[in-house]
Amino acid sequence: MAQHEILIAGFGGQGILSAGRILAYAGMLENKNVSWLPSYGPEMRGGTANCNVIISDEPIGSPILNSATVLIVMNSPSLEKFESYVTEGGMIITDKSLVTRSPLRKDVDVYEIPATQLASEMGNPTYACIILLGKFIAITGAVSKGSFEEALRKVLPEKYHKLIPEEMKALEVGMEYEKA
Amino acid sequence: MAVVFKRPHALKDIPMHYCPGCTHGIVHRLIAEVIDELGIEGKTVGISPVGCTYNNYEYFNCDMVQAAHGRAPAVATGVKRVNPDNIVFAYQGDGDLAAIGTAEIVHAAARGEKITVIFVNNAIYGMTSGQMAPTTLVNQVTTTTPFGRKPEIHGHPINVCELLSTLKGAVYVERVSVHDIKNIFNAKKAIKKAFKVQMANLGFSIVEVLSTCPTNWGLSPVEALKWLRDNMIPAYPLGNFKGKDLEV
Amino acid sequence: MGEKLLMKGNEVIAEAAIRAGCRFYFGYPITPQTEVMHYMAKRMPEVGGTFVQAESEIAAINMVYGAASAGGRVMTTSSSPGISLMQEGISYAACAELPLVMVNIVRCGPGLGGILPAQCDYFQSVKGGGHGDYKMVVLAPCSVQELYELTVEAFNISDRYRIITMILGDGILGQMMEAVEFRDVENIQNVEKPWAVTGTGMKREHNVITSIYIDPEVLEAHNRKLQEKYRLIEENEVRVEEYNCENADVIVVAFGTVARIVKNVIKTAEKEGIKVGLIRPVTLWPFPVKTFEKYATVPKAFLTVEMNAGQMLEDVKLAVNGKNKVDFLGRMGGMVPTQKEILDKIKELIW
Numbered sequence: 069m070a071q072h073e074i075l076i077a078g079f080g081g082q083g084i085l086s087a088g089r090i091l092a093y094a095g096m097l098e099n100k101n102v103s104w105l106p107s108y109g110p111e112m113r114g115g116t117a118n119c120n121v122i123i124s125d126e127p128i129g130s131p132i133l134n135s136a137t138v139l140i141v142m143n144s145p146s147l148e149k150f151e152s153y154v155t156e157g158g159m160i161i162t163d164k165s166l167v168t169r170s171p172l173r174k175d176v177d178v179y180e181i182p183a184t185q186l187a188s189e190m191g192n193p194t195y196a197c198i199i200l201l202g203k204f205i206a207i208t209g210a211v212s213k214g215s216f217e218e219a220l221r222k223v224l225p226e227k228y229h230k231l232i233p234e235e236m237k238a239l240e241v242g243m244e245y246e247k248a
Numbered sequence: 249m250a251v252v253f254k255r256p257h258a259l260k261d262i263p264m265h266y267c268p269g270c271t272h273g274i275v276h277r278l279i280a281e282v283i284d285e286l287g288i289e290g291k292t293v294g295i296s297p298v299g300c301t302y303n304n305y306e307y308f309n310c311d312m313v314q315a316a317h318g319r320a321p322a323v324a325t326g327v328k329r330v331n332p333d334n335i336v337f338a339y340q341g342d343g344d345l346a347a348i349g350t351a352e353i354v355h356a357a358a359r360g361e362k363i364t365v366i367f368v369n370n371a372i373y374g375m376t377s378g379q380m381a382p383t384t385l386v387n388q389v390t391t392t393t394p395f396g397r398k399p400e401i402h403g404h405p406i407n408v409c410e411l412l413s414t415l416k417g418a419v420y421v422e423r424v425s426v427h428d429i430k431n432i433f434n435a436k437k438a439i440k441k442a443f444k445v446q447m448a449n450l451g452f453s454i455v456e457v458l459s460t461c462p463t464n465w466g467l468s469p470v471e472a473l474k475w476l477r478d479n480m481i482p483a484y485p486l487g488n489f490k491g492k493d494l495e496v
Numbered sequence: 497m498g499e500k501l502l503m504k505g506n507e508v509i510a511e512a513a514i515r516a517g518c519r520f521y522f523g524y525p526i527t528p529q530t531e532v533m534h535y536m537a538k539r540m541p542e543v544g545g546t547f548v549q550a551e552s553e554i555a556a557i558n559m560v561y562g563a564a565s566a567g568g569r570v571m572t573t574s575s576s577p578g579i580s581l582m583q584e585g586i587s588y589a590a591c592a593e594l595p596l597v598m599v600n601i602v603r604c605g606p607g608l609g610g611i612l613p614a615q616c617d618y619f620q621s622v623k624g625g626g627h628g629d630y631k632m633v634v635l636a637p638c639s640v641q642e643l644y645e646l647t648v649e650a651f652n653i654s655d656r657y658r659i660i661t662m663i664l665g666d667g668i669l670g671q672m673m674e675a676v677e678f679r680d681v682e683n684i685q686n687v688e689k690p691w692a693v694t695g696t697g698m699k700r701e702h703n704v705i706t707s708i709y710i711d712p713e714v715l716e717a718h719n720r721k722l723q724e725k726y727r728l729i730e731e732n733e734v735r736v737e738e739y740n741c742e743n744a745d746v747i748v749v750a751f752g753t754v755a756r757i758v759k760n761v762i763k764t765a766e767k768e769g770i771k772v773g774l775i776r777p778v779t780l781w782p783f784p785v786k787t788f789e790k791y792a793t794v795p796k797a798f799l800t801v802e803m804n805a806g807q808m809l810e811d812v813k814l815a816v817n818g819k820n821k822v823d824f825l826g827r828m829g830g831m832v833p834t835q836k837e838i839l840d841k842i843k844e845l846i847w
Contacts (some may be wrong), residue, residue, distance in 0.1 A: 259731070264574020277688035289696065289698060290569060290695050290696050290697045290698035290699070291697070292695065293566070293693045293694075293695060296706075302708060303706075303708065303710075305704045306704075308702070309696070309702055310695070310696060311561065311693035311694065311695055311696055311702050311703045311704070312693065312702060312703075312704045312705070312706075313561075313565045313693055313704075313705040313706075314560075314592075314631075314704070314705065314706035314707065314708055315558065315562075316584055316585060316588050317560060318559075319554070319555070319558035319585070322554075322555040322556075322558035322559045322561075322562065323558050323559070323561050323562035324562060325523065325548065325555075325559045326520070326558070326559040326561060326564070326565070326566065326568075326570070327562040327563065327564060327565060327693060328562075329520060329546045329548065329559070329562075329563060329565040329568075329693055330520060330546075330562075330563045330566035330570075331567075333565070333695075334694065334695050351551050351552055351555065352551070352554075352555050352558070353548075354551075355551035355555065355807070359548075373841035379832065393780050396629055415702070434661070456625035457681070491812060
C-alpha cells in the first residue's frame with residue numbers, strides 16, 4: 069500500500085497552497101484517495117504557510133499530518149520547524165535559493181534545488197514550488213506528469229490556461245534536475 | 249340604515265388588553281383601516297415586537313410573526329425576501345426599536361428593505377413598568393431615572409426620524425402624533441403613504457407615531473394627551489423628514 | 497453518479513444546501529467558515545436565490561427566523577462566537593417550531609479564543625446553548641463527502657419535524673479539501689407548509705408564528721408537544737458508525753475529525769495485537785444510546801477522545817450507565833490529539 073504524506077511549507081505568496089491543491093487533484097484524477105489541509109491561522113497573510121497533502125491507495129484516516137513521508141520546504145523557519153516530522157526513509161526537498169542551511173537528517177533522502185533561481189531564470193519566480201513538486205513526482209511517481217497537467221486544467225481558471233505549458237516546463241525542470 | 253363607522257376588517261373582533269387611555273389601540277386601528285382601504289389584507293404579514301404590543305398578532309387578521317426584542321426589522325427582512333409580493337410591516341416601540349434593536353433598524357433602513365415600520369414612541373418602557381427609554385425626555389421621571397433624566401448621567405434622547413433620514417435606503421420617513429383628531433387623520437395619511445411606498449417597491453418606509461402611556465407617566469388619559477402635545481412635540485417635531493414629494 | 501471534484505468542506509456545505517433546495521442564506525463573516533458565505537454570495541444569484549450579509553449574527557438568525565416563518569428553505573452558517581450570539585434566535589425558533597439549518601464550524605474558545613479546530617461547542621449544541629427546554633438535531637460529519645450528504649439530510653430532517661438541524665464541524669473539516677461526488681439528490685422532500693406566513697389570500701384564518709405563551713397551562717402543553725416530538729426524533733433519527741467493536745479490547749468514542757484520527761490508531765494498534773473499536777456518533781443529538789447498551793460490557797474500557805475538556809464524555813457515561821469504565825483524552829485550544837497519544841492512552845487502559 070502506497071501512502072504519500074506530503075508537507076509543503078514556506079512563506080505565504082509562494083504558491084504553496086495552490087501547488088498542494090494541484091497535486092491532490094492529480095491524485096484524485098488517478099482514482100487515489102486524497103486530502104488537502106491548509107494552515108489557516110492568522111499567519112497565512114504574508115507569514116508562513118503550509119499544507120498537508122495525502123495521496124493514498126487506501127481510504128484516508130486523519131488529514132492532519134503528525135509526520136510526513138515528504139517535506140518540501142521553501143524557507144528556513146519551515147525547515148527548523150518540520151525537519152523532525154519526516155519519517156525514516158522519507159525525503160526532504162528544499163529550495164536552496166531560500167533555505168540557508170542543509171537538512172541535518174541522515175536517515176532521509178535530501179534534495180536541494182535552487183528552485184526560486186531556476187524559476188526566475190524562466191521568468192516567473194512563483195514557479196519555484198512547481199519545480200520542487202517536479203522532483204517529488206520524478207522520484208516517487210506519486211502521480212503522473214499527465215495527471216498533473218490535467219489537474220492544472222481543472223484547478224486553474226480558464227484565463228490562466230495559457231500558462232499551463234510554462235507550468236509544465238517548470239515541472240519538467242524539477243523532474244530533470246540533477247538526475248544522476 | 250347606512251353604516252358610517254365600523255371595525256376595519258383587518259382587525260379581529262377581540263377586546264384589546266391595553267390600559268385605559270393608551271393610544272396603541274388608535275394606531276392599530278389606523279393600520280387596519282389603511283390595510284382595508286388598500287385592499288392588501290390577504291397579502292400582508294405583520295411583525296409583532298416585544299413590549300406592550302407583544303401579542304398584537306391576536307388583533308390583526310393578516311398573517312403575523314412575533315419577533316424577539318428589537319429584531320422585528322431583521323425578521324421582516326427574512327419574510328419579505330422569501331415572498332417579495334407580500335406587504336410586510338413591523339410594529340415597534342421605543343425600547344424595541346431605539347435601544348436593543350438599534351442595529352437592526354439602522355441596517356434594514358440602510359439596505360432599503362422594502363418593509364414598513366410603524367414606530368410607536370411614548371418615551372418610556374411600558375410593559376416592564378416605566379423605565380427610561382432611549383426617547384425619554386430630558387428631566388422626565390421614570391422608574392430608572394427617579395430624579396429625572398439627566399443628559400450628563402443618562403445620555404440624550406434619540407431622535408429616530410432625524411437619524412434614519414440620513415440613510416439613502418430610507419425613502420419615506422415621517423413623524424406624526426395621535427394626541428388629537430386632526431393629528432390622528434394626519435397619522436393615517438402618513439401610514440397609508442408608507443404602505444404605498446412599499447407597494448411601489450421604492451424602499452424602506454417608517455412612520456414614527458408619538459403616543460401616550462398614561463399608566464407609566466402617572467397621568468390621566470386626558471392629561472397624558474396634553475403632556476404629549478406640550479412636552480414631546482417640542483423635542484420630537486412633527487412632519488416629513490424624507491419622501492414628501494414621492495408620488496405613490 | 498456525478499463527477500468527482502476536489503472541494504473545500506465549507507464550499508461543499510454551500511453547494512449541498514443549494515442542491516437541497518435552499519434558496520435563502522443570511523450570515524455574517526467569521527473565520528473559519530467564511531468560504532460558505534463567499535460561495536453563497538456567488539451561487540445564490542445563479543439559482544434565483546437570496547443572499548444577505550447581515551449586520552450581525554443576531555440579525556442573521558432573525559432574518560433566518562423570518563424567512564423560515566415565510567416557508568423558505570433557509571440556512572445560516574457561523575463559527576463559535578457567532579453561534580453564541582445566535583442563541584436567542586435559536587431558542588425562539590425552537591419554540592416556534594421553525595425548520596431551519598445552521599452550521600457551526602467550531603473554533604476554539606472560550607471567549608474570542610482562537611480560530612483553530614475544536615469541538616468545544618458540544619454542550620452548546622447538544623444541551624441547548626439558549627434558554628428553555630429545547631433540542632436541535634445535531635449532525636457531526638467527518639469527511640467532505642459526508643458534509644455533502646448530511647447537509648442535504650439536514651434540510652429534510654428540519655422540514656420533516658419542524659426543527660432546527662445543526663451541522664457541527666470543526667475548522668479542519670471546513671478548511672480541508674477532499675474528493676466529493678454530488679450524488680443525485682433523489683430524496684429531497686418538499687414538505688407542504690400550511691402554517692407559514694405567506695398572506696391569508698383572504699382564504700383562510702391568519703397564521704401566527706410565535707414563541708410566547710403567557711398562560712402557564714398553555715405553555716406547559718406546548719412544551720409537552722415539543723418533548724413528544726423530541727422523543728419521536730430519538731426513536732427515528734439516530735445515526736451512528738460502529739467500527740470494529742465486536743471483541744474490542746478498548747472502544748474509543750469520537751466524533752467528527754477526531755474519529756478519523758482514531759481510525760488510523762486502530763490500524764496501528766492492530767499491528768501490535770490490540771483490538772480497538774470505534775463508536776462514532778453521527779447524530780450528537782439524538783445520541784446513539786442503544787449502541788452503547790449493546791457494547792457496554794464488551795471492552796475493558798471505553799475511551800472518549802475529544803477536542804475539548806470532556807463534553808460528549810458526559811453522554812457516553814450516561815449511556816454506558818456504570819456498566820464499564822469510561823476514560824477520557826482531550827486536547828484544547830486548537831491542539832489536535834495525535835495518533836501516538838491516543839495509542840499510548842489505550843495501552844495504559846489495557847495494561
